[in-house]
Amino acid sequence: MNQPLVLVTGATGFVGEAVVFKLLLDKTFTPLAAVRSQSRISGLCKTVYWDMNSPDIGFTLDGIHAIVHCAARVHVMDETAPDAMDEFRKINVYSTLNLARNAAKSGVKRFIYISSIKVNGESTPPGQPFTSVLSSLPQDPYGLSKFEAEEGLREISSETGMELVVIRPPLVYGPGVKANFLNMMTWLDRGVPLPLGAINNQRSLVFIDNLVDLIATCISHPSAEGRVFMVSDGADISTSQLLGLMAKALGKKSRLIPVPVGLLKLAGFLAGRSGMTQRLCSSLQVDMSETCRLLGWSPPITRDLAFRRSALHFQDSQKK
Template identity: 85%
Template sequence: MNQPLVLVTGATGFVGEAVVFKLLIDRVFTPLASVRSQSRLSGLCKTLYWDMNSSDIGFSLEGIHAIVHCAARVHVMDETAADALAEFRKINVISTLNLARNAARSGVRRFIYISSIKVNGESTHPGHPFTPVLNSVPQDPYGLSKFEAEQGLRKISIDTGMELVIIRPPLVYGPGVKANFLSMMNWLDREVPLPFGAIHNQRSLVFIENLVDLIVTCISHPSAKGHVLMVSDGADISTSQLLGLMSRALGKKSRLIPIPVALLKLAGFLTKRRDLTQRLCSSLQVDISETCSLLGWTPPITRELAFRRSALHFKDNRKA
């Protein structure tokens, strides 16, 4: 019996590639990898080239059971585009909805959209984590583009009957992570003194294997359709705790200096790094109780094991 086909877009990215590897290991579904460039997945599964700037997908969606849409123009700390919202909309809204319309016409049963916690906002107040219910429209260009894509996908789902699942991850980390999380691990590995010892916020993170486990669960779980699902490791952590635990996982001494948060925020303002300071000092929590109860799901990897796996990969691949 042939395994149902699942198309994974953005398969050269951190999340998309991990989804493809999980599908290859589980052997319940046959993955098709949509890529924008040469990929190490070549030879492991069928790869399809997709230029998201083009209105033509370039390949048929006939016979595909489900799509996991990870491809996106991602949020960056130092945006250089003159009209950032327009650039985000080209990829995250227009291309996404074009793919979904083609999918519905081709008989794709389920469309799983990897959105972002930025649809909810930038921070939370203590004891008030984000839920699937939105209290306001996001102002950040990236978050707004993801919100508009969610709205468009809902309409397509209603009009066509194609099942829709939306997942809003917070910061994703794990072996092979890039950007700020990798920079943090480099600082800790060099035992650089860091002024973050007095930050007592609470932030939700999600280990890549936990996120991928939820994504793959949603491919066939009957209760997932039509829902917005929040995801995290299920155990929130402060910036100071994060740095201390990761230092220990790396086998390094933690060198955290307890600088008052007010001074850190002032420094961020003066150095035009307000966004980074916001992430380090503020809280951002998500409530995954509805996801867990709806799907009978719990994050399979504990935070301690997640940190150990992340640190081991970093040490095995760091530059001398």
């Protein structure tokens, strides 16, 4: 019996590739990977080339049961585009909605959109985690483009009957992670003293395996239709705790200097890094109780195991 076909966009990215591997292992669905270039998944499943900048999809969507849309122009720390909002809209809004319209015409049953917690905002007050109900608006072009895509997808779903599922993950980490989380592990591994020992905020994170497990659940779960899901590891953590626990997972001694948060923010302002300092010091929590209740789901990987797996992969990569 043929397994239902699931198109995974952004299949060479951190999340998209993990979704493909999850589907290959579970063997409930057959993944079709939409890629921009060849990668290690090319010999593991069928792939199609997709240029998100082109109005022509370039391949048929006929026979596809569901789409997991991971492809996106991601958050850029040092933006160089003259009109950042326009660049984000081209990929995250226009290309996404073009794919969805073509999917609906081809009879795709469900469209799973991997959005971002930045749709809700950049920080949360103590004890007031973000929920699927928006209480504020996005504060940067990336978050705004994700918000606009969500709104456009809801219109398409309403007009065509194609089922929509939205997932808004916070920071995603795990083996092979790049950017700031990789930098953090590098600093800890080298024993670099960090002035971050007095930050008592609360941050929600999600391990890559926990995220893709939720995504796989949403492909066919009847209660997922029309919903927005928040996701995390279910164990929020402060920046200082994060650094300490990751150092332990790496087998290193954390060298955290307890610099007052006020001084950190002042230093960040003087250095032109207020945004980075804000992210390090502020809280950002999500409430995923509705996700767990509606889907009967919980994160399969504990935070301690997630940190150990991330640390082991990092250490193995340093030996190559």
